[in-house]
Amino acid sequence: MSEAERVPVEVAVGVLVERDAAGREGRFLLTSRPPDKVYAGYWEYPGGKVEAGETVEQALARELREELGIEIGPAHPWQTLVMDYPHARVRLNFCKVFDWTGDFQMLEGQQMAWADLPVQVKPVLPGTIPVLQWFAAERGHSGPTHLD
Template identity: 45%
Template sequence: MMQVAVAVIRNADGEVLLAQRAAHKFQGGLWEFPGGKLEPGEDVDAALKRECGEELGVEVLAWEPLITLTHHYPELSVVLHVALVTDYRGEPQGLEGQPLTWVGAEALGDVDFPAANRSIVAALQLPSRYVITPADASPQVVMAGLQATLAAGHGSLVQLRAPRLPKAQLLSLAKRLLPVCHAAGARLLVNTDPAAAMSVGADGVHLSELMLRRLVQARQARPVPKGRLLAASVHDVEGLALAQRLDCDFVVLSPVAATASHPQAKPLGWTVFADWVRQAGQPVYALGGMRLEDLAKAKAAGAQGIAGISGLWHDPH
């Protein structure tokens, strides 16, 4: 298993630096985020700084974890330790003769990347917090809570989850919440079947693990159009693999810690969570007992961030 340090470097305009692989290399001609494999005995920090210096002439001054993922090509398997470089010195140059280009985040989906880099693009376009609406709240309480949550800046990605509401009422509520989310620059995913979520113009669908299994067993292709998000709840390595087969944009893995909503569930703990995240192949949010103070721990474990209700939802009362 090849260990690789990957650098995501932004300029003052928010554009991301890409390098083109040499034609004679594996997957030559494709664009990629700069980086390279860890040398024996080298950690991610040392490899990141060495590769950026050797390839780009850039001194990395500060960075934070973005995502850690494993990707299996027919020829080899790689573990990508992706770092978001938050401070650096120097102007990037292609010191090994590789062409460089700066690309806006909104245009990354049109770039010809190696398959392993697609999840990095997804991670760049997702926030670190995924807010879930309270399951037992009335539509009026959900609306008030959403407005308070968005006003407090608690999240730009929201899942409407109301398992006890009849589908017609759920979709009616989704229609009312969508303009509120969009006015705040947030996206709304609806926890229901894909066709129903798309019928109301939702920004995406969040699948229960049961729905995920049904779609995979039916050999369903990705059930949402391009530009809409597809997410799923999973609880083990098998669920993570199913989400990959359905080409989910991200998953929520739980329970990481003890949670009042599911007291009977045995927590995974951070060690198991981190190991499973490395196998996921897509961005993963940690769910279960998560608070804002757990965000750094989740990122250190390779997660995209944290998901939650009580830890992120802002009660207007």
Template identity: 45%
Template sequence: MKSVDVVAGILWRGGRFLAVERPQGRPRAGFWEFPGGKIEQGETPEQALARELKEELGVDVRDFCFWRSVEHAYEDLAVRLRFFHVTGFAGEPQGLEGHRLAWLRCDEALRLRFLEADRPLVADLATITF
């Protein structure tokens, strides 16, 4: 089974966090997740986070901190995810890669279909405020 290292940013604004819906034509389309992507060879997780959020959302990361790591095996892919809280960024997030965006409270997020690897974190976000 293929294994990848991934970063994900939990962007915060006014007590809500940003979630993105995976676009049609991609694996696991229609599921919600935190924005981010694969760590490229030679990148640190922090560099990958900044690059991915710029490519995917058009924002420049300013203030962030590592939160936790999660490992998850899907049927076709094993992922090692590193999640970061992003409390400062420049620019207005846009779905540059076809993603639908939503600023959510935790109770709203719990009603959406999040990727399996992200679901436990969504519930844990209820205990965090930024």
């Protein structure tokens, strides 16, 4: 089956962003992929597959509860990107999240880091790099978005 014929798996991705007192966007949350998953140790935005009958927002709320132990407020659809990985073709539905409750718990053995540009953690999952570029464009950041 060619790349074009591979049907993408729908994935909900949470871009949790802190805001300052004036409402400006600040640091964002990255998590490492768990030891038992493909690309273990790579840094990404948290999220997961959209199950049958779920909306992207419902899937995101479920995934962040399962992965991080938090309850999220509204998910704001932001960008969509199709990525072809050797193991899967995925449609990444990125949603910004500004409100959440609960203490972060790394329920899948992953790590977390609050980041800004340029991102200091590495390696970064290929599907995360375009998001860093979108942040750079929005924020007028002209330097590198991540360390190689």
